Amino acid sequence: MHTIHERDLKALLYLTKIKLIGPVSIRNLISYCGSAQQVLNSGKNKLMQVPGINEERAELIIQNRNQLDKSVDQEMEFIFKHNIQCLPYYDELYPYRLKNIHDAPALLFFKGQACYNQPRCIAVVGTRKATPYGKQFVEALIQDLKLYDPVIVSGLAYGIDIIAHRQAIEHNLNTIAVLGYGLHTVYPASHQSVADKMQNRGGLITEYRTDQKMQPEFFADRNKIIAGLCDAIIVVESAVKGGALITAQYAVDYNRDVFAVPGRVGDSYSEGCNDLIKSNKAALIDRAEDLIKALRWDTDLQKGGTQRRMLFDLNEQEQILFDYLKEYEDAHVDQIAIHTKMTASKVAGILVELELKGAVLALPGKRDRAIT
Numbered sequence: 001m002h003t004i005h006e007r008d009l010k011a012l013l014y015l016t017k018i019k020l021i022g023p024v025s026i027r028n029l030i031s032y033c034g035s036a037q038q039v040l041n042s043g044k045n046k047l048m049q050v051p052g053i054n055e056e057r058a059e060l061i062i063q064n065r066n067q068l069d070k071s072v073d074q075e076m077e078f079i080f081k082h083n084i085q086c087l088p089y090y091d092e093l094y095p096y097r098l099k100n101i102h103d104a105p106a107l108l109f110f111k112g113q114a115c116y117n118q119p120r121c122i123a124v125v126g127t128r129k130a131t132p133y134g135k136q137f138v139e140a141l142i143q144d145l146k147l148y149d150p151v152i153v154s155g156l157a158y159g160i161d162i163i164a165h166r167q168a169i170e171h172n173l174n175t176i177a178v179l180g181y182g183l184h185t186v187y188p189a190s191h192q193s194v195a196d197k198m199q200n201r202g203g204l205i206t207e208y209r210t211d212q213k214m215q216p217e218f219f220a221d222r223n224k225i226i227a228g229l230c231d232a233i234i235v236v237e238s239a240v241k242g243g244a245l246i247t248a249q250y251a252v253d254y255n256r257d258v259f260a261v262p263g264r265v266g267d268s269y270s271e272g273c274n275d276l277i278k279s280n281k282a283a284l285i286d287r288a289e290d291l292i293k294a295l296r297w298d299t300d301l302q303k304g305g306t307q308r309r310m311l312f313d314l315n316e317q318e319q320i321l322f323d324y325l326k327e328y329e330d331a332h333v334d335q336i337a338i339h340t341k342m343t344a345s346k347v348a349g350i351l352v353e354l355e356l357k358g359a360v361l362a363l364p365g366k367r368d369r370a371i372t
Helices: 006-016 023-033 036-041 055-062 070-081 132-148 160-170 189-198 216-229 243-253 268-278 288-294 316-328 333-340 344-356
Strands: 085-088 107-112 121-125 151-154 175-178 202-206 232-235 257-260 330-332 360-363 367-370
Touching (some): 006 023, 006 036, 023 036, 121 132, 121 216, 160 175, 175 189, 175 216, 232 243, 232 268, 243 257, 243 268, 257 288, 316 333, 333 344, 344 360, 344 367
Parallel strands (some): 121 151, 121 232, 232 257
Antiparallel strands (some): 085 107, 360 367
16 A cells, blocks of 8 residues: 555656656655655745756746646546555655655656565566577576565566566565556456466556556666665576667666676677677576575575574674674675664675674675575
8 A cells, every 4th residue: 555645646756747757856855845845835935946846847847736737636536446556755665765856756656565675586588579499598597596586577568577577476486567557457368367366476567657657667667666676686688789789788787787698699689688798788697506606695595504693793783783683694794784773884884894794694685695
């Protein structure tokens, strides 16, 4: 269900409808004014003091603000009727991996069982025209990763995407589909049954309202969410141009781990993957073990036996961070900073000291885990 106050949700929905106001501007406005509702209550002169807000944009914000668009009320009705979880960027439930991206959506809509903040989360993407080679790789990959209980993210499209979702469901793993349209529909319609099953173990997430008509560019833009939600992205098959390569580039920009499955020279649906590997944008992966070792999942998982009990001489701030990591298993430095109310640079310095003392284990993607 939604966690944001109804009044603020309505105001935030209105802000997302203004064409010249993007997610960065919305963040600046709310930071300056205090809330989405207070943004709508502010005068033009005050709004123009916000970075990126000129006179034209300020006038757009205050235009008819006391008579919010009827479509906003319709969106609110849809949200309540279908038990949609609304996640503004400042909510503690907002996917913390995505929150670190400067232009992450100001508001997300999610339907299902929330699992987007679990310790291990990977994306599996590729061509819509998967070959038997790609299909077999995805099936083997997800089967071999089952022990580590990762969340599998993809885009619910034909080909590699739907194969990844189906395999996750088959192996009782949580799986999330990032949509390039609102939650009122599923595209393609033939994937509706998979989408329904996903809501029991994972769900559907999007930045788009139901009143936004499906646009080709939405499917490219949603790839930033796929990349931002995950620790790593695996490109299974891709031609020289394709959505999977866009996702891979976003992942590179976001400092995520990128893997690509190699293919035979001359195979059209392996050219994109081979190019990623040749250009050092992706590491070669031909089995699950490559991913497991690169992300250090093999050192994380306790396979029987007793855990080591270790004693550390920690100061007060070190103890706060250590206790937090023990409770949440592992966390990103920015997530720790938010919950401990320290600056990210301060947290980073303390984590270095904890690592030197053998109290924490540094993981890929600026994440750390307590050693207990």
